[in-house]
Amino acid sequence: MSDLTATPPASPPEGDSPARSLAVEAARRRTFGIISHPDAGKTTITEKLLLYSGAIHLAGSIKGRKAGRLAVSDWMKMEQERGISITSSVLQFEYEGAALNLLDTPGHADFSEDTYRTLAAVDSAVMLIDHTKGVESRTRKLFEVCRLRQLPVVTFMNKLDRDGRDPLDLMDEVSTTLGLRVTPLNWPVGQGRDFKGVVDVHTRELTLYQEATRHGTIRLESQQVGMDAARAILGDKHIDELEEELDLLSGAGDPWSHEAYLRGELSAVFWGSAMSNYGVEPLLRFLARSAAPPAGRDAHEGEAGENDVRIDPQDPSFTGFVFKIQANMNPRHRDRVAFMRVVSGRFDRGMDVTIGRSGETLRLAKPHTFMADERSIVEEAWPGDIVGLYDPGHLRIGDTLSVGRRLRFDGIPRFAPEHFMRVILKDPMGRKKLDTGLTQLAQEGVIQLFYRAATGHQDPWLGAVGQLQFEVLKERLRLEYGVKADLEPLRYNHARWVAGAPTGLAWLQGRRDYTVVEDRTGQPVVLAETPWMLQYAADHAPGIVLHDVEPL
Numbered sequence: 001m002s003d004l005t006a007t008p009p010a011s012p013p014e015g016d017s018p019a020r021s022l023a024v025e026a027a028r029r030r031t032f033g034i035i036s037h038p039d040a041g042k043t044t045i046t047e048k049l050l051l052y053s054g055a056i057h058l059a060g061s062i063k064g065r066k067a068g069r070l071a072v073s074d075w076m077k078m079e080q081e082r083g084i085s086i087t088s089s090v091l092q093f094e095y096e097g098a099a100l101n102l103l104d105t106p107g108h109a110d111f112s113e114d115t116y117r118t119l120a121a122v123d124s125a126v127m128l129i130d131h132t133k134g135v136e137s138r139t140r141k142l143f144e145v146c147r148l149r150q151l152p153v154v155t156f157m158n159k160l161d162r163d164g165r166d167p168l169d170l171m172d173e174v175s176t177t178l179g180l181r182v183t184p185l186n187w188p189v190g191q192g193r194d195f196k197g198v199v200d201v202h203t204r205e206l207t208l209y210q211e212a213t214r215h216g217t218i219r220l221e222s223q224q225v226g227m228d229a230a231r232a233i234l235g236d237k238h239i240d241e242l243e244e245e246l247d248l249l250s251g252a253g254d255p256w257s258h259e260a261y262l263r264g265e266l267s268a269v270f271w272g273s274a275m276s277n278y279g280v281e282p283l284l285r286f287l288a289r290s291a292a293p294p295a296g297r298d299a300h301e302g303e304a305g306e307n308d309v310r311i312d313p314q315d316p317s318f319t320g321f322v323f324k325i326q327a328n329m330n331p332r333h334r335d336r337v338a339f340m341r342v343v344s345g346r347f348d349r350g351m352d353v354t355i356g357r358s359g360e361t362l363r364l365a366k367p368h369t370f371m372a373d374e375r376s377i378v379e380e381a382w383p384g385d386i387v388g389l390y391d392p393g394h395l396r397i398g399d400t401l402s403v404g405r406r407l408r409f410d411g412i413p414r415f416a417p418e419h420f421m422r423v424i425l426k427d428p429m430g431r432k433k434l435d436t437g438l439t440q441l442a443q444e445g446v447i448q449l450f451y452r453a454a455t456g457h458q459d460p461w462l463g464a465v466g467q468l469q470f471e472v473l474k475e476r477l478r479l480e481y482g483v484k485a486d487l488e489p490l491r492y493n494h495a496r497w498v499a500g501a502p503t504g505l506a507w508l509q510g511r512r513d514y515t516v517v518e519d520r521t522g523q524p525v526v527l528a529e530t531p532w533m534l535q536y537a538a539d540h541a542p543g544i545v546l547h548d549v550e551p552l
Helices: 018-028 042-053 062-067 077-082 109-119 137-148 167-178 227-234 236-252 258-262 280-290 428-444 468-481 502-509 531-540
Strands: 029-036 089-095 098-104 124-130 153-158 181-184 186-189 197-200 206-209 222-225 266-271 297-301 307-311 319-327 336-344 352-355 361-363 367-371 374-377 386-390 400-402 407-409 419-425 448-452 456-464 485-489 494-500 515-518 524-528 544-547
Touching: 018 029, 018 098, 029 042, 029 109, 029 137, 029 280, 042 089, 042 098, 042 124, 042 280, 089 280, 089 386, 098 280, 109 137, 109 319, 124 137, 137 167, 153 167, 153 280, 167 181, 167 236, 167 266, 186 206, 186 236, 186 266, 206 227, 222 227, 227 236, 258 266, 266 280, 307 407, 319 407, 319 428, 400 407, 419 428, 419 468, 428 448, 428 456, 428 468, 456 468, 468 485, 494 502, 494 531, 502 515, 502 531, 502 544, 524 531, 531 544
Parallel strands: 029 098, 029 124, 124 153, 153 266, 181 266
Antiparallel strands: 089 098, 186 197, 197 206, 206 222, 297 307, 297 407, 319 336, 319 400, 336 386, 352 361, 352 400, 367 374, 367 386, 419 456, 419 485, 448 456, 448 515, 494 524, 494 544, 515 524
C-alpha cells in the first residue's frame, strides 16, 4: 500500500514516564466495527482479518459449517445453529504494531439495538458492500448512525469473485445514495472468474492471487508485480482495460485526504473477496496504519452533571463506559460480564472506580480481554481497549466509570419497541427463575420490560424492536435459566416515552383507549395500536411530548 495512507505516529512526551506510555499506547489503538446488510459477508471478513493478523490460523467458513468449522465471532449456540450473528462480540488482536479492537455486530435487522450500542463504542467503521447488489437498505440505516456520530468509514466492496456491478457505477451509487465522497485506494483487476487481484491506485503495483482453495480457510499466496510484469502474466487486454480505468479515476475521482477521512467526509474504498481472501490484507494494513485512533468524548461532571467537560484519551485519570452487558457467556459459572470501553487514562486490575449514575464505588477485580467467548485476565488496558468486567449486578448499559471524580458520558439510548408479548409460564414453580432471567436479559438489552400499575413488577409485558428477539429470549430462558415459557402477542404495535407537562400524562391516563405503562426506570410509556393514535395524542394532550428514543 502507498505511504499516502499511513498515519504519522503521534509525538509522545519525552522521557520514560507514565504520560509517555499513555500517549504511545493510545496511539497504537484502533477500535472499529463492521456494518453491512445481512449476507454481505460481515462475519466472513471478520474471520479473515483475524486470519491475516495471525490471531487464528484456520478461519471458520460459513459455507463450511457442515464440515464442523464455525466462525470464531459467532459463539452463541443459536448463532452457530442458524448461521447468523445475534449478539455483538469483541475480538482483540495485533498487527504491524497496532492493537486492534474489532467489535463484531449482529447483521440481522431485528438486533439493530445491539448494533447501535456497539457503534457508540468504536472510533471508526468498515462498511461492507456486496458488489453484486450495491447499497442495500440496512447498510443505509447503519451508515446514517455512523454519520450522526461522525465516524470515519472505510468501504470494502466484497464478493468480486462473482460477476456483479461495474466498479465505476458502484462507486457512483455509493457516493450519490449515501452522500459520501469516496476514493479508491486500490482497484479490482477483473471480476467474477476473471478476478485476478487488486492494484494500488497510487503506485500502480498489482497484487495477484493464486486460486483460492479450502473455502479460504488459510492465507493465500500472492505476488507483487508492476504493470509491465503484469502485462506478461495477464495479457495486453486485461492491462489495457485496467490502465484505462485507472486513468479515468485519476481524472474524475476525489483525491485522497487522510484528514477528510478522519472527519468522516471521505471514505477509502478497497475491493476483494472475503470468502476467497482476495484483498483482505490491504484492508487490514490500512486499518492498522490509518484508521482513526481513540477520540475524546464530552462528559458531565458533578453529582447532578452540572459541569460540561471534555475528556481526552491522554487525560491521566481513568474513565470508561459500559456499552454492553452479557450474562451466561459461560453458563456453567452463571456469570455476568459488562463490556467497558476505556476512554482515557490507564486501566489497572483491582482499581476502585466511581459509577457516575449512582456515585457507588466499585472494585474492578476480575477484568478480561476477549476473543469472542474466550477470555484472559488483563492487568492493564489503555484508551480504545475493550475490557470485560465481572459484574454482580451493579452496572447498567451506559454507565460511566471514573477515578477521582464523578462523571457521566452521554448515555446509550434505547429505541421504541414495535412488538409486544406477555409470558405464559408453563410451570408456576418456575416464577422466581423466570423473574431472574427476564431481569438479567432485559439489562443486557435482549428485550425491554414494561410494568402496569395494577400488577406492579409481577407479569411484566415484553417489548422488542425485532420479532426474532423473542425467539432468542425463549431459547435463552430455556437453556440458561431452565424456564419453559410461551409468549402471547399483545395488540400493540407502537410505543412512545411520555414527557412534557404532567397534564399530558394525566390526559392519557384518563382515557380508556390508551395504555400507559412504566419502563425499567419508572418513566411513563404509552402503548398504541396505530400511528394515528399517537398523532392524536400529540395533537390533543395538553403539553405532552412523545419520544421514540428513550430520554436520557
